[in-house]
Amino acid sequence: MRRLKYLLLVTFSITLFSACEEVDQYYEEDVTFNPERKVLIEDYTGHKCGNCPRATRSIYSLKEIYGENLIIVAVHAGFFAKPNPPQAPSFTYDFRNPTSTDLDNDFGISLVGNPNGMVNRRTNSDGSKVFAYTSWADEASKVLFDFSKVPASISINNSYDDASRVLETEIVSDINVDLNANYNLSVYLIEDNVEQWQKDYDMSPSDIPDYMHREVLRASLNNTYGDPINNLTEGDSNTNTYSITLDPEFHAEECSIVAFIYDAATKEIIEVEQARVQL
Amino acid sequence: MTVFSYSAFSQNPNTFNISGNFQFDAQYYLEDSLIGAPVVPEKILSNGFGNLNFNYGNFNAGLRYESYLNPLLGFDPRYKGSGITYRFASYTVNDLEVTIGNFYDQFGSGMIFRSYEERTLGIDNAMDGIRLKYKPTSGVILKGFIGEQRSYFEKGPGIVRGFDGEISLSEAIKSLAEAKTRVTIGAGVISKYQKDENPIYVYPENVLSYSPRISIYRGRYNFNAEYGYKYNDPSLVNSTFEYPQGIYKPGQALYLDGTYTKRGVGITLASKFIDNMDFRSDRNATGNNLTLGYLPALTKQQTYRLATLYPYATQTNGEVGFQGDVFYKFKKGSALGGKRGTGISLNYSNAFSIDKTPVDNEDGYTAKFYGIGDEKYFEEVNVEVTKKMSKKLKMIFTYIYTVYNKDVVQGLSGFGTIYSHIGVAEGQYKIDNNNSIRFEFQHLYTEQDMQSWAMALVEYTISPHWFFAVFDEYNYGNDEVKKRIHYPNVSTGYTKGANRIALSYGKQREGLLCVGGVCRNVPASNGFSISVTSSF
Numbered sequence: 001m002r003r004l005k006y007l008l009l010v011t012f013s014i015t016l017f018s019a020c021e022e023v024d025q026y027y028e029e030d031v032t033f034n035p036e037r038k039v040l041i042e043d044y045t046g047h048k049c050g051n052c053p054r055a056t057r058s059i060y061s062l063k064e065i066y067g068e069n070l071i072i073v074a075v076h077a078g079f080f081a082k083p084n085p086p087q088a089p090s091f092t093y094d095f096r097n098p099t100s101t102d103l104d105n106d107f108g109i110s111l112v113g114n115p116n117g118m119v120n121r122r123t124n125s126d127g128s129k130v131f132a133y134t135s136w137a138d139e140a141s142k143v144l145f146d147f148s149k150v151p152a153s154i155s156i157n158n159s160y161d162d163a164s165r166v167l168e169t170e171i172v173s174d175i176n177v178d179l180n181a182n183y184n185l186s187v188y189l190i191e192d193n194v195e196q197w198q199k200d201y202d203m204s205p206s207d208i209p210d211y212m213h214r215e216v217l218r219a220s221l222n223n224t225y226g227d228p229i230n231n232l233t234e235g236d237s238n239t240n241t242y243s244i245t246l247d248p249e250f251h252a253e254e255c256s257i258v259a260f261i262y263d264a265a266t267k268e269i270i271e272v273e274q275a276r277v278q279l
Numbered sequence: 280m281t282v283f284s285y286s287a288f289s290q291n292p293n294t295f296n297i298s299g300n301f302q303f304d305a306q307y308y309l310e311d312s313l314i315g316a317p318v319v320p321e322k323i324l325s326n327g328f329g330n331l332n333f334n335y336g337n338f339n340a341g342l343r344y345e346s347y348l349n350p351l352l353g354f355d356p357r358y359k360g361s362g363i364t365y366r367f368a369s370y371t372v373n374d375l376e377v378t379i380g381n382f383y384d385q386f387g388s389g390m391i392f393r394s395y396e397e398r399t400l401g402i403d404n405a406m407d408g409i410r411l412k413y414k415p416t417s418g419v420i421l422k423g424f425i426g427e428q429r430s431y432f433e434k435g436p437g438i439v440r441g442f443d444g445e446i447s448l449s450e451a452i453k454s455l456a457e458a459k460t461r462v463t464i465g466a467g468v469i470s471k472y473q474k475d476e477n478p479i480y481v482y483p484e485n486v487l488s489y490s491p492r493i494s495i496y497r498g499r500y501n502f503n504a505e506y507g508y509k510y511n512d513p514s515l516v517n518s519t520f521e522y523p524q525g526i527y528k529p530g531q532a533l534y535l536d537g538t539y540t541k542r543g544v545g546i547t548l549a550s551k552f553i554d555n556m557d558f559r560s561d562r563n564a565t566g567n568n569l570t571l572g573y574l575p576a577l578t579k580q581q582t583y584r585l586a587t588l589y590p591y592a593t594q595t596n597g598e599v600g601f602q603g604d605v606f607y608k609f610k611k612g613s614a615l616g617g618k619r620g621t622g623i624s625l626n627y628s629n630a631f632s633i634d635k636t637p638v639d640n641e642d643g644y645t646a647k648f649y650g651i652g653d654e655k656y657f658e659e660v661n662v663e664v665t666k667k668m669s670k671k672l673k674m675i676f677t678y679i680y681t682v683y684n685k686d687v688v689q690g691l692s693g694f695g696t697i698y699s700h701i702g703v704a705e706g707q708y709k710i711d712n713n714n715s716i717r718f719e720f721q722h723l724y725t726e727q728d729m730q731s732w733a734m735a736l737v738e739y740t741i742s743p744h745w746f747f748a749v750f751d752e753y754n755y756g757n758d759e760v761k762k763r764i765h766y767p768n769v770s771t772g773y774t775k776g777a778n779r780i781a782l783s784y785g786k787q788r789e790g791l792l793c794v795g796g797v798c799r800n801v802p803a804s805n806g807f808s809i810s811v812t813s814s815f
Contacts, residue, residue, distance in 0.1 A: 021483045021484065021485050021510075022483070022510060022511055023481055023482070023483045023511055023527060027479060027480060027481060031478050031479065033478075050691065050692050051690065054518070054520065054523050055523075057523065058523040058524065062479065065479065108356045108357075108359075111356040112355065112356055112357060113565075113566070125430070125433060125434070125435065125436050126357060126430040126431050126433050126435070126568075127357070127430075127431055127432055127433045128357045128431070130357065131563075132515050132563040132564070132565060133515070133523075134514070134515040134518065134523075134524055134525065134562065134563045135563040137477050137478060137479060137480075138476040138477050138478075138563075139476075140478075141476060141477070141478040142476065144478075145478070199692065199693075201690075201691070201692045202520040205693075206692035206693055207693070
């Protein structure tokens with residue numbers, strides 16, 4: 001019996017040594033994804049978060065592969081998004097708004113730290129919805145490599161009047177399978193290429209005065225958590241219309257609408273779409 | 280926390296013993312915009328836990344319940360909720376100890392594997408699985424385990440397998456039993472598995488690390504050496520600007536230390552070299568979450584409040600450093616000893632970057648073994664003199680000089696290096712058999728960061744039950760007049776047997792916690808706290 005125990009322990013240690021691999025090929029070869037599916041990545045960030053640009057760069061290099069199927073929204077909230085007092089020489093711009101602050105408080109992202117984010121508001125193995133940026137691609141691929149039928153499809157029709165700065169948007173949600181839970185529709189206004197200060201610890205000096213902030217969440221068109229979708233049977237079509245007057249400082253040509261449908265109980269997003277304000 | 284060790288309890292195997300301990304900390308937060316204390320919507324936050332242990336001869340079982348409703352500020356907010364976070368059963372039969380469920384353990388000093396808890400710091404990377412410990416013969420300990428790791432109230436995505444063997448040569452080999460030199464050698468192996476779900480990068484799913492070690496004792500001398508090697512392990516922590524998903528370079532570390540002790544004298548010298556040795560069971564984890572390896576800082580653990588303003592944290596991606604400690608007690612009646620003897624403690628420690636050469640591939644860089652780089656991360660000199668002034672009064676005088684590279688240690692930029700001098704005078708005065716008073720005066724001088732601070736503390740103890748304390752930290756030297764704030768605090772406590780309750784009210788200064796490239800702001804706070812501990 002004693003010898004058997006010895007043998008077991010020695011065998012165990014030998015198998016351990018074989019439980020190792022050295023990688024010689026660093027990149028996957030096949031990245032075919034389901035073109036019907038789109039995924040939303042919310043990048044929780046702040047202009048004083050010096051570690052955040054690395055996360056943003058990494059997700060935009062993924063967008064080069066997935067294009068329109070990867071929708072990125074930057075949510076500025078929390079400690080690192082706080083602006084300096086108006087008389088300070090830099091970082092005086094306030095990127096925050098009631099929607100971004102509400103989302104950050106409710107999902108507790110910045111409280112964990114920045115950079116961090118959410119992927120289709122899915123739940124992580126640790127029980128939270130917080131994902132480190134190195135795992136955004138992993139989680140996004142679970143959505144994009146799902147070849148089953150997309151439960152809903154969204155089309156966005158924008159109509160913008162330059163003179164009045166009023167944007168009218170019509171969101172059509174087509175239901176492709178019978179849905180048995182409560183679903184809500186959220187509609188956000190995003191502005192791309194906002195040039196402001198940003199700290200970047202990968203650069204020297206680390207204070208960048210003319211950083212191009214990508215896809216900034218500016219406002220919600222239907223409250224932070226949206227409106228319920230009423231018709232959820234296969235074949236149904238729902239139309240919601242909203243309007244918003246663009247802030248005078250927003251550049252309409254950089255703005256877009258991001259609309260998504262999510263499970264009201266789990267908060268998980270089932271489909272998302274993005275469309276520019278001006279074509 | 281009661282930790283279960285291998286040795287069987289030497290008691291009547293027919294008695295059933297139950298023991299346990301409990302701790303509860305709660306704080307009521309007041310809004311205070313002057314110090315930057317945030318609004319806490321719940322008003323009251325609390326952390327609590329209770330352990331229960333059962334023992335019957337060679338059989339042990341236990342569990343722990345934790346509750347964070349919601350977690351105190353400064354704790355990772357993912358600890359939200361309540362539940363049983365630790366449960367195990369173990370028995371020992373014929374030199375084999377079997378544990379099922381949760382367990383803590385370490386290989387050597389923990390370089391490739393240390394599973395432990397430090398609840399007040401929010402650290403708990405307990406394993407959940409099966410562990411076997413076997414003593415085939417005297418002086419030989421073999422350990423093997425397989426399990427998953429705790430991640431808040433869930434488990435991490437990795438599977439960890441480990442094996443460790445340790446031989447105490449003088450116990451195992453009969454001819455060495457009487458030898459003056461006692462040698463212990465050991466080696467551990469850890470393999471972790473984590474699925475590669477990344478659509479672009481190929482991650483190694485199985486990562487192996489190993490660590491041999493040796494300890495030598497001879498009379499007054501003791502020498503230890505421990506080496507660790509880790510195969511390719513790209514992760515968030517070792518990511519770089521060029522390779523934001525992590526680098527494929529292997530890692531290694533070497534810790535050496537030697538001690539000489541004699542009555543009244545103690546000398547310790549230690550050195551460390553770390554190159555890309557952050558080791559976790561989840562390549563996306565940071566901070567205190569899901570760590571497998573433990574790399575000690577090799578700097579003095581400070582207890583005086585102002586000395587904790589600039590704490591050093593091990594740079595697991597790479598550092599090289601040295602620490603030396605000398606303790607000497609001047610005898611009673613000698614020139615420096617005075618009437619009652621004087622103790623003097625000297626400590627010196629430093630840490631530098633390692634000598635890296637960037638390479639143009641996914642390895643990221645190459646580093647010279649034990650090569651010292653250009654950047655100083657930390658340097659500290661501690662001088663402590665302890666003297667019994669009279670029958671009732673004992674004084675401790677401390678001087679600390681610290682060079683602190685705040686940018687590197689806290690993962691920031693633009694703060695530079697902070698040079699500070701700290702002076703502390705602590706006195707313990709025994710009024711009579713039941714009453715004693717302790718006081719501290721601390722002063723920190725620096726021209727950088729927040730500039731100078733002063734601190735004073737008085738603590739009155741009435742044996743055996745009561746204590747009262749009052750202290751204040753004052754940032755009097757801050758260049759910004761608005762930030763010259765007092766952080767006062769009053770507290771009192773009552774201890775009776777195994778129970779203790781403490782209440783306090785005060786302001787706490789804000790801090791920034793940056794670990795592994797993710798920074799979290801620990802806000803300032805103003806409020807009432809209560810702390811209850813008990814054990815049975």
